[in-house]
Amino acid sequence: AFIYSPWSVVLVVVGLLALGGFIWLLRYRRGSRIAQFFLHIWDGMMSIRYMPHRGRFLLLTLLIWIGYFCYFYFALFAFEATRDLPLSVASIAFAMSSMSVIVPVQAGMGAWHAAVIITFTTFGMAVQPAKDFALIVHTAQTLWITLVGLIAIIALPIINRHYTRRRTAPAASVR
Template identity: 25%
Template sequence: MNKLLSFLKYVLLMSVSAFLMWYALKELDFQKMWAEFQNADYGWLMVSVVMGLLAYLSRAMRWQMQIKPTGHNPPLRNTYNAMMVGYVANLVFPRMGEVARCTMLRRTDNLPLNTGFGTVIAERIIDMLMLLLVVGLTFMVEFGRIRNFFLDLFSNKYATLEQSISSLYWVFWVMLISVVVVLIVGLRYLSLLRKNSLFRKAVQFVRGMLQGIFSVTKLENQFAFWGHTLFVWLMYYGMSLTVFYALPATAGLGWGAALSVLLVGTLGMAAPVQGGIGVYHLLVQSTLLLYGVPKEAGMAYALLAHTSQTLLVVVMGVISFMASMLRGAKPVEAEHSHTSTQAHELKR
C-alpha cells in the first residue's frame, strides 16, 4: 500500500511538472527559440557549470565542518559523495535527498541518521537566512520590477486567501491548544513515559537530531564555515549571471537582473516537484519578461541554466554513488557504541 501511495505521489508530481512545462511552452515560437540556441555562446555555459562544481564542493566542506562537532569525522570525499547522491535522489522524488544523503553517510561512516538529519536541518535554516538576504538585496536594487512581478503573481489568489483567513486562525488556535494539551499530559505522566521503550527511543532520536542542529554553535572555525556559506551563494549568483552572456537577448542584462533571477529561480527549485521542473522555467521566463527579454529568449535561458545544472548533478551524483558502493560499508561497532552512550546518558 505504501509503495502504491509513493508511486501515485510521484506520478502526480511529474504530472504537475509536465503541465507547467506545457503551459510555459504552449505559446512560444519554437523557431525563434531554436535560433537562440544556435546563436548561444556555450563557453559561458561551461563557466556556469564550473561554478556549480565549486559550489557543491564548498557545500560538502561546510557539511563536513558541521558534522565534526558531533564526534564523527567523515572524510571530504564521503560527505561530497553523500551530498551529490542526495541531489540526484531529489530529482527522482522531492525531499528524498535528505534521507538518501544521511543514509549514505551512515553506511560509509556510521553517522547516526538522527544526527545527520539534524545537520541537514541546520543547513536548511542557514540557506533560508541567505535566501532572505537575497530577497532584501533584490528588493533594494530591483524594487519596482520585483514588486510588480509578485503583485501579478499573487493578485489572483488574494481574494481566496482573504476569504480563508478566518479558517487559518481557527487552524492555528486548534494546533496551539493541541500542543499545550500534549505538553501538559506529557509532563503529568513523565515518570511513566520514561519507562516506555518507544518513548526512550524517541527521546534518544530527538537528542541526536538536536546535537546535529546545534553543531553549528560548536564549530572549530566559524570564519571558514560562514566563508563557505557566502562563497556558495556567490557561486549561485555567478551561475545566473554568466548564463546571461551565453545568449544575445540576455547579454546586456546587469547584476540586478541576475539577483532577480537568482531569487525566483531559488524559489522555483524549492517547489515540491522533481528538480523544480516547470516551476523554475515558468518563474524565470516571467521574470526576464520584466527586463524586456522576449518569451522565447527567456525560456531558452531557463532551459540552458536548468538543464546544464541538472546534467551536472546527474553525472556527478552517479559517479558519487558508484564510488561509494565500490568503497563498501563501514563496520557498525562505532555506531552501536555511540547509541549505548546516549542510552546511558538518558538513564542518568
C-alpha cells in the same frame, strides 16, 4: 532601468499578499500545521548554533551559493537576449529561481522555468528568448548535478575505504 510590464504589478501584489499571509499565519494561527511547518524550519535553521564546525559549514554553504550564482550569471553571456542584462536583474532572476525550487516538483521542473521567464519578461525581455534561456540553463544544470552526483557515488566508497564507523554508547535513561 525598470521597464514596466503587467507582471511587475502581479509579482509585487503576490509578494505582499504572501508576506502578509505568512505574518498572519505565524501570529494568529501558531497551532496550524502550516505554521508549525515554518516554525520547524526556523528551529532547524537555528540549530546551526549548536553544530560543531559551524564556521566551516557556513563558509562552504556560502561558497556553494556563490558558485551557483556565478553559474547562473555567466550563463547570461551565452545568449544574445540576456547578454546585456544588468547585475540587478540577474540577481532578481537568480533569487526567484532559487525560491522556486521549494515547489514540490522534481528538480524544480516547470517552477524554475516559470520563475526565470516571468522575471525576465517583467524586465522587458521577449518571451521566447526567456524560455530558451530557462530551458537550456536548467537542463545544463540538471545534467551537471547528475554527472557530479554519479561521480561522487562512485568516488566516495573508494575515498572512504579505510573509514570505520564509531558507535557511541546509548545515552543513559533518565528516571
